[in-house]
Structure formats: C-alpha cells, structure tokens
Amino acid sequence: MARLAGIKDVARQAGVSVGTVSNVINRPDLVSEETRSKVQAAIELLGFVRSESARQLRVGRSRIVAMLVLDLGNPFFVQVARGAEGASRAAGLGVMLCNSAEDPVQESEYLSLFAEQRVRGVLVTPADAHGTNLVDFRRRSIPFVFVDRVAPASECCSVSVDDVAGARLAVAHLLEAGHRSVTYVSGPMHLAQCRDRRTGALSALAGHGLAEDTLTHIEADRLDVAAGRQAGARLLALSRPPSAVFCANDLLALGVLQAVYAAGLRVPHDLSLVGYDDIEFAGAAAVPLTSVRQPAEQMGRLAAEMLIEETGDRAADHVHQRLVLQPELVVRESVQLVSAH
Incomplete structure (x- = not known):
C-alpha cells in the first residue's frame, strides 16, 4: 500500500x-x-x-463527540442521533456513533475506546443499571451527558422525557376506552425506561381506582420486534388474555401486532394496542399504531448543545442541568372502545 x-x-x-x-x-x-x-x-x-490526532495533540482538544446508544436498530435512537449530529456539525464537530446493544460489557468496552481516542465528550444512554461503567469513566475527566435518562447526580447534564407521564397517558387512554384487563409488555427491567413506564402504568390504574394487580406484566429480554412477537405469543397463551396491551416501545408493539395476526386475531377488534416512541413505522403499520411520542430529535440536539457548552471556550461558566421533556399521546386506530366489541 x-x-x-x-x-x-x-x-x-x-x-x-x-x-x-x-x-x-x-x-x-x-x-x-x-x-x-x-x-x-x-x-x-x-x-x-x-492528521487529526496530531492536531488534537497540538491544540489539546478533540473535534469528535462520541455517542453511545442502546440499540441502533431502533429508529428512535436514529432520530436522537440525527439531532445530536445536527448540533455537533453546526459547532464544527463530528460524531462517532456506537451501539451498546443493551449490554453493559459492550458499553464498558466502548467507553474505554472513547477514553483512548481522547474524544471531546460523550453522549450516552446507559445500559449498566448500577452505573459502575460511568463511575469508572468519570475518572478519565471526559465530560458526558445522559440522553434519554435522568442523571443520578449533579455531576453531569441529562436530557430525558418524563416516561412516567408518558406511560400514564398510554394506559389512561386504554382505561378511558373501557378496558379493565391490561398487560404491560416491557424490555429488561434493569433499564430505567422500562421501570419508569411501569410506574406510569400503575399510576394510571390508581387514578381510575383500580388495583395494581389489574396490570399483568410480560418482560421481554430485548426491546425489538422479535422479542415483541415472542411476548405476543406468551400473552395470547394466558388462560385469560387481556383486552389491551401497552408496550414499552413501538418495536415491541409491532412484534405483538405480528403475533396477534399470526394467531388469526385482529387489532383492535380482538386486542387493543398502544406503543411508545412514535417511530415512523408506527403510523405506517398495517393497523396505524397509537403511540406515545417522544421529541427524539430535540432530545439529541439539546444533549449535544449541553456537551458543546461544557467543553467549549466558556466551560468555566457551564452549569449542569437536568432537562425533562414532555411526551404526547398520538391516537390512531389500534385502540377500540370495549363497548364496541
């Protein structure tokens, strides 16, 4: 060569x-x-x-922002990354985008790589429930911002969505349609998003005077369509299947939808269904999916702007913030009134 x-x-x-x-x-x-x-x-x-590495050694600061998300197969994180990339490019920076695959070990390996590459800062949606990886990473003195997660302390910034409120909207919509038998299909419960969305679902039940055991729970091992199909088969095999399902994200909901149709049933006639994230495919599904919309691109943009401020010329004036954005319910055709069954 x-x-x-x-x-x-x-x-x-x-x-x-x-x-x-x-x-x-x-x-x-x-x-x-x-x-x-x-x-x-x-x-x-x-x-x-x-040579960017030579330039970096000379000026003492990288022009690369690293971004580590849970699943690049999920269009939600692609939207978040798009927002972060736009803000970074406007500031003359590039983005290194990586996928932890919801695996704390893979997350740790990428964080070590970021430290070796001396990136300017990191945007991260943590996969490690205990936060050990980021505690170790903090010692490297590389700034980072939590994305789609509330920072547990005041040592860094975060941009998230109120997942408790979002899940409350979703399940309240089902209850107001007359459903009293609801299943929550989640991903792994070590993920804060899945726990918060369950909390919101239980809050909706309490607001309608219903006991916690009104909500059944199926925990999938992933947050993708294949896991949704498996969860759908499990819920249809219950001795008393629910009349409505709330899924922790749209990919799970699309998998449940596939399982329902594979069993010869229909949404919403036989099962009402609500997802979360409002990815592009939600509205384009065979039955347009009611979903909780997160401002994904805005989340990525705000997170990148925080990191850029913290690592810029006025870093000494930077104050850590925890921004919590509000979700909204997008009603489509996947929920039916119980009285109409």
Whole structure:
C-alpha cells in the first residue's frame, strides 16, 4: 500500500517551509494568496489529509463527540442521533456513533475506546443499571451527558422525557376506552425506561381506582420486534388474555401486532394496542399504531448543545442541568372502545 503524503511532502512539492504549510492549513490569513494557491495545489496533487490526532495533540482538544446508544436498530435512537449530529456539525464537530446493544460489557468496552481516542465528550444512554461503567469513566475527566435518562447526580447534564407521564397517558387512554384487563409488555427491567413506564402504568390504574394487580406484566429480554412477537405469543397463551396491551416501545408493539395476526386475531377488534416512541413505522403499520411520542430529535440536539457548552471556550461558566421533556399521546386506530366489541 502506498505511503500517505505528509506535511513535509506538501512543503517539498510547493517549494515552501513546513511552517508555511501549517499556516495555510490552520491560519490561512497569515499567508499570501499566491502562496496559499501553491500549497493548496500541492495538497490536491498529493492527496494530503491532515492528521487529526496530531492536531488534537497540538491544540489539546478533540473535534469528535462520541455517542453511545442502546440499540441502533431502533429508529428512535436514529432520530436522537440525527439531532445530536445536527448540533455537533453546526459547532464544527463530528460524531462517532456506537451501539451498546443493551449490554453493559459492550458499553464498558466502548467507553474505554472513547477514553483512548481522547474524544471531546460523550453522549450516552446507559445500559449498566448500577452505573459502575460511568463511575469508572468519570475518572478519565471526559465530560458526558445522559440522553434519554435522568442523571443520578449533579455531576453531569441529562436530557430525558418524563416516561412516567408518558406511560400514564398510554394506559389512561386504554382505561378511558373501557378496558379493565391490561398487560404491560416491557424490555429488561434493569433499564430505567422500562421501570419508569411501569410506574406510569400503575399510576394510571390508581387514578381510575383500580388495583395494581389489574396490570399483568410480560418482560421481554430485548426491546425489538422479535422479542415483541415472542411476548405476543406468551400473552395470547394466558388462560385469560387481556383486552389491551401497552408496550414499552413501538418495536415491541409491532412484534405483538405480528403475533396477534399470526394467531388469526385482529387489532383492535380482538386486542387493543398502544406503543411508545412514535417511530415512523408506527403510523405506517398495517393497523396505524397509537403511540406515545417522544421529541427524539430535540432530545439529541439539546444533549449535544449541553456537551458543546461544557467543553467549549466558556466551560468555566457551564452549569449542569437536568432537562425533562414532555411526551404526547398520538391516537390512531389500534385502540377500540370495549363497548364496541
């Protein structure tokens, strides 16, 4: 493989000093237009690309923000990443996007990689319920911001959505439609989002004077469509299947929908269904899905802006914040009034 051209090669080709090439790249206003043109021509001829690691060592600050999410297969996190990328690009920064796959071990490995790469900061949706990985990472003195999770302490910023309120909206909608037999299908309960959404569901029951045991719970091992299909098969096999299901995210709900149709049943005639996140596929499903919408792109943008402020020229003035955004219920066709059955 051919050797990559270096700054000395550019200087030799342009007939100038290495310092002049450096000025053209980093401080072009110090160089005459004629010299800049010669250096730029040499750069294009040789295919020179400046070394980001060398630049980083010189200025002491990376231009890369790392982002670690639970599942890149979930369109919700793609929307969050889009918001973070927009804010980062506006600030002249790039984003390194990684997937923990809801695995604390994989999360730990990525955090170590980020530290080795000396990234500017990290946007993270934690997979480790105990927070051990981030406690260790904090010792590296690299700022980080929680995304889709409330920061447990005042040592960092966070941007999240009120998941208790969102789940309360979802289950209250089912109860107001006359349902009294509701199942909550969640992902792993070590995830705070799944726990908070169960709390919101129970709050809705209490608000309608119903006991906690009115809500049955099926815990899936993942938050994807395949896990939703498996959960759907389990709930249909119950001795007394529910009339309504609330899922911790839309991917689970789409899997439940598939299981219902595979069993020869229909949504909402035989089973009413509500999801969470309001991903694009929710409205485009065979039966448009009622779902709780999270402002995903806004969440990513705000988180990135917080991190940029904390790592910028005015970092000394930065004050950690915990922003909690409000969800909204988007009503479609997947819930039916009990009286209409």
